[in-house]
Amino acid sequence: MARGWVRGVGVLGVVVASGCGSGRGVLSEARPPAKTQHACLRAHPPPSVAAAAAQDRGRQGAQVVLATAGSNRLAYVADEDDGSIHVIDVGSMLERTTFDAGGTPGQMMMLADGRLVVTLRDKAQVRVFEPSEGGTMVERCAVDTATEPVGLAMSPDDATVVVTSGWGHALTALDGGDLHRKYQVELPREPRSVIVSDDGAKAYVAHAVGSAMSVVDLRADPHAVTSIGLKGHDERPRFKAKRVHDGIRKRRAKTLEAAFEGTEKVERLACQGFALAKSVAPTGRVLAPQVLVENGDTREPSDGYGSMSGGPSEVPDVAVIDQGSDRPFEASLLVRSDRSVSPHETECLLPRAAAVDPASGSLFVTCLGSDTLVEYDAASTEPHRTELRRWRVASGPMGLAIDAASHRALVWSQFDRTLNAVPLGDAAEPAPVMRLALSRRSARAEMADLALGRRLFHAAGDERIASDGRACASCHPDGRDDTITWATPDGPRQTPMLAGRIEGTAPYAWVGSGDDVSAHLGHTFSRLRGRGLEKHELEALVAYVTQMTPPPREGDANxxxxxxxxxxxxxxxxxxxxxxxxxxxxxxxxxxxxxxxxxxxxxxxxxxxxxxxxxxxxxxxxxxxxxxxxxxxxxxxxxxxxxxxxxxxxxxxxxxxxxxx
Missing domain, CATH: 1.10.760.10 (Cytochrome c-like domain)
Structure with a gap:
């Protein structure tokens, strides 16, 4: 998942009566979170209209969660911008109600008895809601976690709920019944989605940065954390000529054939690990959409930021991990020389959500920046080379669920505040995508310049920004940093964090060459061989970058x-x-x-x-x-x-x- 809205666009804390369509639902009366161990349990037996957990996601959290209420199918949608959760009738595609999440919701997960567990990124808490008669949601309790909880998953026996915390770089294990805290383990930077192995013994954790996946032992105490490397490599022709200082390989042979001598492997780092899914046919595989990055040889000056090979610095990938050996299939991390490169605007360079269709077994991935939903062959050892279909959706696709009952994919497009219903039927005669615009709190005003700035920041494939398709968010996920040191014309340069670090820190760049943010951005576009933005667009991007929400601050009790x-x-x-x-x-x-x-x-x-x-x-x-x-x-x-x-x-x-x- 990605954040990136701005200060002043947060939770407004007003709830009104429940109603039909876009009306807001009633939360329980204001009260402090419950403190007793059993407060998280249901207060009443599930009523006939209570939600029952849908099993389509294999007990994994998401921004779109499916459930049933009697004969109706419901979709719960976590709205980070509005601090609320929307409840949609999937059959009629109408918004039933909306309720206050109590903070900035990350992922949600529906338990078997209908309780809804929600991570609150700005509160260092998960909160538990209980549905009641009439469609209202009652808050049962709040459980403390490490800073910025994001991802959720549950063990196959429903005994343990695991929570990942991005800025707090930790995994917290909670009891699946009363949600009391069992233990907490430290993880590397920026953990996001989490999924539990088929046997319940391990939790697999995706990281937005760091080129690795974490594996947490859920059974043995202490709960050891191991790492699965996800770096990839290119397989490309090797030139006989040496690389010269300007970063271009000069062919000194008279014929192209004579210029080559076999192939070479060039390492690529991995990042953008925001999503995970498990295969269903075959079983026993974890699927991890990511991006493979060639950052260049930092020992030499380059003619831009990153690769000097002439190819794209970043390419989409889906790593495939075997649960038995905890090893990735090498083919899933290989960028072959015969790779068919699609136009930049269609590359999935910012994957944000993933789910497997239990009917077809296909892997579906939402792509931020290009605003697409992509279907891959999940049975392949190289899913990134086996794209099957793609659909255009509304801007900012951040959440995804597969509704097996109607054979549709439900995609939450946060930037456009739209739920997309994508039919997954006959590919030969595709049905149109249905879009439902969701409600907004009436007191919250839309800020057009910030909305435009956010779209531009995440615009993958916009050659005005970068000729190779990179977006600002490619190097600055969530406005933070990718931990990568890039080859540049000035020497090695590590990506700096942006969110919360712009105001009052001029001049910009590692050598202080940018007197203001606009000038520095223009210089960056030039290095990325981008054409540059129009004045009003650049102003909107500057407004967004300077006001991005920083991560929650961590305290120290000592x-x-x-x-x-x-x-x-x-x-x-x-x-x-x-x-x-x-x-x-x-x-x-x-x-x-x-x-x-x-x-x-x-x-x-x-x-x-x-x-x-x-x-x-x-x-x-x-x-x-x-x-x-x-x-x-x-x-x-x-x-x-x-x-x-x-x-x-x-x-x-x-x-x-x-x-x-």
Missing amino acids: TARLERGSQIFHSTEAGCASCHGKNGRDPDGLRHDVSSRATSDVTGEFDTPSLRFIGGSAPYFHDGRYTSLRALLVETDGRMGKVSHLAPGDLDALEAYVRTL
């Missing part, structure tokens, strides 16, 4: 340690605040030489970065050389501040404080 860390940060001896400003959020706007020049850098002076949200944005430095915050503090001693005089406890305090900035 206030004494934080106070000590703050004292050290602001002390003359450590010298941190002399460049990074009070609380690390107001850099001095100057360039400094801290002896960090890499081989291909054209300069050794770099702009002082903001330290906002630094605790969640590893690796560090312009070339990503430091993998941890502790390494950054210790290994730059004397060149960028001073910590060698600190006792171990004081160094811990400084690190803890910096993490909260």
